[in-house]
Amino acid sequence: xxxxxxxxxxxxxxxxxxxxxxxxxxxxxxxxxxxxxxxxxxxxxxxxxxxxxxxxxxxxxxxxxxxxxxxxxxxxxxxxxxxxxxxxxxxxxxxxxxxxxxxxxxxxxxxxxxxxxxxxxxxxxxxxxxxxxxxxxxxxxxxxxxxxxxxxxxxxxxxxxxxxxxxxxxxxxxxxxxxxxxxxxxxxxxxxxxxxxxxxxxxxxxxxxxxxxxxxxxxxxxxxxxxxxxxxxxxxxxxxxxxxxxxxxxxxxxxxxxxxxxxxxxxxxxxxxxxxxxxxxxxxxxxxxxxxxxxxxxxxxxxxxxxxxxxxxxxxxxxxxxxxxxxxxxxxxxxxxxxxxxxxxxxxxxxxxxxxxxxxxxxxxxxxxxxxxxxx
Ligand SMILES: [Zn+2]
Numbered sequence: 088x089x090x091x092x093x094x095x096x097x098x099x100x101x102x103x104x105x106x107x108x109x110x111x112x113x114x115x116x117x118x119x120x121x122x123x124x125x126x127x128x129x130x131x132x133x134x135x136x137x138x139x140x141x142x143x144x145x146x147x148x149x150x151x152x153x154x155x156x157x158x159x160x161x162x163x164x165x166x167x168x169x170x171x172x173x174x175x176x177x178x179x180x181x182x183x184x185x186x187x188x189x190x191x192x193x194x195x196x197x198x199x200x201x202x203x204x205x206x207x208x209x210x211x212x213x214x215x216x217x218x219x220x221x222x223x224x225x226x227x228x229x230x231x232x233x234x235x236x237x238x239x240x241x242x243x244x245x246x247x248x249x250x251x252x253x254x255x256x257x258x259x260x261x262x263x264x265x266x267x268x269x270x271x272x273x274x275x276x277x278x279x280x281x282x283x284x285x286x287x288x289x290x291x292x293x294x295x296x297x298x299x300x301x302x303x304x305x306x307x308x309x310x311x312x313x314x315x316x317x318x319x320x321x322x323x324x325x326x327x328x329x330x331x332x333x334x335x336x337x338x339x340x341x342x343x344x345x346x347x348x349x350x351x352x353x354x355x356x357x358x359x360x361x362x363x364x365x366x367x368x369x370x371x372x373x374x375x376x377x378x379x380x381x382x383x384x385x386x387x388x389x390x391x392x393x394x395x396x397x398x399x400x401x402x403x404x405x406x407x408x409x410x411x412x413x414x415x416x417x418x419x420x421x422x423x424x425x426x427x428x429x430x431x432x433x434x435x436x437x438x439x440x441x442x443x444x445x446x447x448x449x450x451x452x453x454x455x456x457x458x459x460x461x462x463x
Pocket of ligand 1: 386387390391392393394395396421422424
């Protein structure tokens with residue numbers, strides 16, 4: 088039998104935990120942050136740089152890669168790892184969320200979803216079988232089941248009907264699971280506790296290598312999101328990795344780690360970097376603020392990244408205002424380094440039983456951040 092993955096919890100602190108996820112292409116320390124490489128690239132970063140900052144796994148997007156350049160093209164050139172020169176693990180999402188969030192038109196039926204491409208308006212179809220075939224062509228280390236993401240708010244009756252589809256599709260994906268590829272189930276059920284329970288029970292019955300929670304951060308109030316994070320976290324199997332999909336705001340991450348989640352992905356550090364919003368040890372700052380005009384100091388004196396070691400706030404502000412390509416490169420390098428360090432320190436805190444102090448400290452920093460509004 089081909090080795091797929093092995094997950095071991097090393098230390099717990101309340102419900103928070105640190106662990107090791109061993110895969111054929113490398114070890115992932117959890118809680119782990121997975122930078123998003125939508126188009127077979129983590130925007131503005133080379134894979135070599137991603138390794139330098141300590142990224143152990145990245146995420147690829149089934150929806151985007153199947154439209155451009157096409158998954159069969161990626162298969163023909165040796166798979167996604169070789170295509171982008173990344174030899175560590177890759178998790179691919181199944182396309183369910185992108186079909187929900189990006190396509191101008193979608194028509195859901197029992198077998199899958201017809202949708203209009205956001206690129207050129209052409210019509211496509213993805214169902215569980217197609218999602219598994221695409222993730223096989225890409226050569227993902229971790230594949231995700233194809234799910235039906237519901238909007239918020241949604242009527243209980245519709246959420247129940249949608250959950251029926253998601254569970255049926257999860258079963259189809261499990262039946263098509265490839266040898267050597269891990270497969271994670273996705274919990275849906277909107278903000279309804281009974282449906283989240285039904286979803287988790289249904290997925291456990293099918294059996295997956297890991298369990299993800301989807302359908303959050305789709306417009307619900309933060310209290311609702313946090314309640315669902317706590318609720319689902321307490322019900323997911325303890326011996327498998329628990330992945331909170333698409334959520335990477337640090338306040339949400341802290342709440343989710345406290346609830347026992349192990350894996351995260353989000354475009355926040357990379358997207359914010361390109362918009363000039365940078366994470367620092369005193370909170371987020373907007374690099375375009377006038378106060379940085381002649382500021383010779385580093386972006387964050389407590390950061391060891393290439394950007395902070397070599398460039399001033401004045402220079403970063405100038406590059407941003409003149410829309411130089413280097414601005415995106417340096418800002419992204421810093422934000423991703425900051426996220427990797429944040430997760431490393433968070434793992435240390437859980438290991439040493441000081442996670443609640445870590446959480447309190449960072450919540451204080453985030454609440455008192457100097458602000459991100461644009462200066463004049
Ligand atoms: Zn830095």
